[in-house]
Amino acid sequence: MIESKSWNWAMVDKDDKYWNSPAPEFYYLADNWKNKKFKKILDVGCGYGRNSIYLAKQGFCLDGFDLSELSVERTKENAKKQNLNFDNFVVADMLNFPYPDNTFDGLIAYNVISHTDIEGFKKTLNEIKRVLKPDGEAYFTLGSKKSFWFTNPKCTYVDENTRIRVEDGPENGIPHFYIDDEDCLTLFNDFKLIRVQEVRELTHYGTFSPHYHIWIKK
Ligand SMILES: C[S@@+](CC[C@H](N)C(=O)[O-])C[C@H]1O[C@@H](n2cnc3c(N)ncnc32)[C@H](O)[C@@H]1O
Incomplete structure (x- = not known):
């Protein structure tokens, strides 16, 4: 399994607007999870x-x-600036979640669990299943194999889904796991699919970044 590597956040302004505004999908998800009495x-x-x-x-x-x-x-x-206490937030690796089984109603991982290879991804999916309560749900995003980065010859080949990003930015040297439609139909067999979408978004690189948005249930 490839070694985990965090983002180099020292390269990102702490007041950067994008990284301080919630991803729009969570407006809908919050409403949906409130109706399900998730806590x-x-x-x-x-x-x-x-x-x-x-x-x-x-x-x-x-x-x-x-x-x-x-x-x-x-x-x-x-969080403190918003009068919230997040003292329970910790440094940990997604390959080993520091929580007991059946703990959470919902789980989010926005552009995160792609930062590994095939083996690491399967391990992370097992961790997601382990910590979700029965009928718990997870919402996460994954890069698509249609991404410019997946086919970029500058990025290092790791396995049939994974490349190491080479860039002058916070993701330099970080593994990225990409999927296609076929992977969507096989990788999540241990879960029930709620909704799967492929979304193309124009990024600050001036290229369209295609991602899968995956919403699944234990
Ligand atoms: C694209 S950023 C997304 C951050 C956040 N989810 C958001 O939407 O603002 C990816 C994050 O995943 C973290 N990350 C990468 N590999 C990780 C790992 N193995 N375990 C835990 N976090 C990891 C990085 O450090 C980085 O903070």
Whole structure:
């Protein structure tokens, strides 16, 4: 299995608007999970805490972790500014979640669990299943094999799904796991699919970044 590597958040301004505003999908998800009476939510790879903070303000109880110490530190600081206490957020690796079985109603991992190879991805999926309560749900995003980066010859080949990103930015040297439609139909066999979408978004690189948005249930 490839070694985990966190983002280099020291390269990202702590006040960066994108990394401090919740991803729009969570407006809908919060409403849906409130209707299901979900309470305990886990944020895997919390970044600067933008999604956790939004969900906590909606009344959910958040736990979260990230491999980057700086990310967890800034998440706590940002939460404090909103009168939220995220002292329970910790530094950890998604290959081994630091929580007991059947703990969470919901789990989010926005552009996170792709930072590994095939073996690491399967291990992370097992961890997701382990910590979700029966009927618990997970919402996460994964890069598509249609991504410019998947076919970029500058990126190092690891396995048929995985490349190591080479860039002058916070993701340099970090593994990225990409999927296609066929992978979607096989990788999540241990779960029930709620909704799977492929979304193309224009990024600051000036290229369209295709991602799968995966919503599954234990
Ligand atoms: C694209 S950022 C997304 C941050 C956050 N989810 C958001 O939407 O703002 C990816 C995050 O995953 C974290 N990460 C990468 N590999 C990880 C691992 N093995 N375990 C935990 N976090 C990891 C990175 O440090 C980074 O904070």
